[in-house]
Amino acid sequence: MKKRVRRRMTRKERGENIIGYLFIMPQLIGFVAFVVFPLFFSLYLCFAQWNMIDMPEFVGTVNFEAIFRDRVFWKAVGNTFIYIAIVVPLTLFSSLTLAILTNRKLPFMSFYRAAFFLPMVTSSVAIAMVWMFIYQPESGVLNSILAVFGIKNLPNWLQDDKLARFSVSIVSVWLKVGYYYIIFDAGLKNIPQELYEAADIDGASPLRKVIRITIPMLSSVMFFVTVMLFIDVFGMFNEVFIMTGGGPDYSTYTLSMYIYFYAFRQFDMGRAAVASWVLFALVGIVTLIQFKVKKRLVIE
Amino acid sequence: MKRLKLKRMTKRQIVSVILITIVVMIAAIFCLFPFYWMILNSLKDPDLINQGDTSLFTFHLTWDSYKAVFSYKNGLLWRAYLNSLIIAVTSTIGTLFTSSLAAFAFAKIRFKGSKPIYGLFIATLMIPGQVTMLPLFMIFAKLHWTNTFLPLIIPGVMINTYGVFMLRSFIVTIPDGLLEAADVDGCSWFRKYFRIVLPLIKPALITLGLFSFIGSWNSYMTHLIYLSDESLTTIPLLIAGLKEQAMTGVVWGRMMAATTLSVVPIALIYLSCKKYFVQGIATTGMK
Amino acid sequence: MKAKKLFATFTALCLAAAVGSSLCACGGPETDAEGNVIVTMTIINNQNQNPGWLAMIETANEILKEKGEKVRIAEETVPTESWDDYYMKVNSNILGEIGGTIGRIAESHIPLMVEKNQLRDLTSLKEKLVSEGAFPEEVFGGVAEKDGKYYGIPSGKQHMVLYYNKTLIDEYNAAHPGDAIPYPSGDWDHPSTFAEIRSAAKKLTSGEGASKKYGLSIGPFLAYAGMYAVNSGGDNIFNDKGECVIASDAFYNVYDWFIGMLREDGSVPNTAATSTLDANARFLGGNIAMLVDGIWQMHDICRYTGNYEIGIAAIPVLNDSYTAHTTNFSDQFWAARNSRTPKEDFIALEALMSAEAIRAAAELQVGGIPVRADCVDNYANSFANTKLKDYADVVIEGAKRTINVPYSTYYNIVDQQINNKLTIWMNGGMTTRDFVDFMDETMKKGMEGKL
Incomplete structure (x- = not known):
């Protein structure tokens, strides 16, 4: 009797096993074919030279030496950090501020929200074109507005090597704010109202409430947002590629563009693979820091 | 007082x-x-x-x-619209189907290796697309898939770790009792998936669908890499191509008309489904 | 059960799509209704030159038909105007074994294609063309030669000339009788000097802002700078020993000349101006009085519709003691190494290199001056019924004084890095000396494989 029960269980289990694998089969095949295999292959490519027709040829660390000697590569890495220094705080600050400001009853609320969300759903290629048009040095609307305020030396937003990064970053922030606004907005709704009421009784000022209650209570969300932003910035491509093509003097060049250039313009797959792993390592480090530091900083 | x-x-x-x-x-x-x-x-x-x-x-x-946009290269815009739509719709439907299947299996079916495989899936969430981009290009070239829509559709359909992750978190909240009740009726797993789970996670499916549709509609780099025929052009490629016209310089009026036409469908979809967007993004932040 | 069916259908569809698409690419060569093998030829999308290339293909097909060959050529236009994008598409088509198995590409990309082992050895075709006496031996080689094998066939030579708007100069001269500007010289032995061109450009510049008219458009790119350096007694990037000599007086002078016109005189449009409208379009619109550009623009320029006259002159030199040289750019015709129709590719290329086919392009002023000796006259005569009929000799004479850009596998990267710095220098961010030294240093790094 006992035996029979156990056997029936195993059959059911076996059935579940088969069904389970059947269900995950498409994704599992895709996972092996489009994630696991490419991952190992690109790791191998880091140490190989390959013309993509014949078999890849193992060359040791040649690609690493080439890339670490390359001025442009370091410039791309440096730019990535400059982008982070501009985009991350700006996006964080503006989306959080907007979320806090709109966390109450206001007239035209749905208009604001629609306005904040709209940039994030539009194609970055299309919108980069619009911004390029706005940034035009001679016939751009931005410069003509500045001219109205009597500014004489009108900047050349996308062709000045000191300004171009900033101009591109603004577009990037503009594209992202809506997304993080929603996350913060949801986070704010989760803060218990009693905390504020208690603070009101103590007569705390609004700013104090933000610093003492809102920010600590949102720390977990802020952490998540920061990490997402870092990863977003590491992968920046479309806006830059369309607006500046990486110039002037590589001042807006990103790692993604470096990878694209070596992979699909020079067809130097080895070097592109190394660059892509550098990008991966940066993402990995940020994620790791998230896990390590989160425990200490975040109030759950 | x-x-x-x-x-x-x-x-x-x-x-x-x-x-x-x-x-x-x-x-x-x-x-x-x-x-x-x-x-x-x-x-x-x-x-x-x-x-x-x-x-x-x-x-x-x-x-x-x-x-000027509509007459550009004999109405290439319509072609681009159609192509973008084909890619976006097929990849969205495909990815919803496969990732909900897998999410259901990971959440509710007890099979050997379920946990480690799911762990592996999640571990690869953070891998930037640039790393797998080069070998993928090689795979698709060897399959003679370059210059077709397949490289833009198939990877999204066959693997969507984010989708699995998101849908699983919804399916997990479905009480086991509901499924067990179906067990008594002699329901197969497929029937349970189709009749019970799918209707229950409809909001999540809509959210994921919207994201993947918009992601596909707006993606540029893969289109740039894989598509070269004019008849295969998509909206982002068309817009980028308008900029490239060296002889005439950028015709800004025409460019703005083209960008408006490319932004409008997405903006409309978004405005009509704002609720699902907000929900989807808000839950990402909470995880 | 419905779901199971759906799932099965979906999987089957996916598999069918995958297998189907792989099969149709793997199948035998494409043929037309009459059983001719179709050889696809890839060309870049250049509205200015496409009429010529299409006429060439059409003529080649007629020849194939006459000869009774079972081969026909179909064109495939890659929708881009940039050679870099074009190369990317060609490359991915070769790897995927789809699209054109023969094609045309700027010689700047040939070294990379050879190095990546993408091109078929065309030595036997070259030998055949030379032995028939149609092609002189010396037009082969250069970038397309590696280890005694030839990977490309040039159909024509395209060099740089100075186009000028006669009417604008006439108008200036009528308004300033005491201060007349002579037309730039069309005599390659006695060309205009840098100083003369600079002063003419300055005088021809007028207006402000969006309606500004410029005197001269000149590309300060490395590929063009070599000829100016040679025209002022220097070397074309490398000296006889193969050493990079960009950091020399000739280049300093040339770049001083450029920047003087660009920044001091304002007679050359800056990058901001040309980003809104291409220099060529500006010249044809009467917005720029003089333009240094290649004869690949000839098809367009011969058919200009504006109410003015255009002349062609030689490339300027430093002073009277030098004669003019000009940079030569030869496009190459190639065949893909992994083509499944190698025999047919050869036959197609041979038909394209026939006198009739080359003439078809030359008569539309496309493809530059034919390298086939028996086609040069057709090119020259084709000017007779265009508005530039008086200048055929200036163009043909220029082809005898050409220098080549030393393209190599690293040249494109060097060029890209220099072009990135170019903006900084043009906007006044660095001195000419520093910029030229930077070019020198970058080229040397490229030679050492350190980029």
């Missing part, structure tokens, strides 16, 4: 509401201005744009730029 205090509070509140409205209004205008400028210039007389006219409120509106 109490009444007086309340009144004072209200006054302060009114002032703060006005101040906040001003700040938020400025931010909203900043967000919307590029759209306004895009639409205005798409309707502006192209000659005025060429002369460098940047007045914010001129209304000599014409359809010239739109006509």
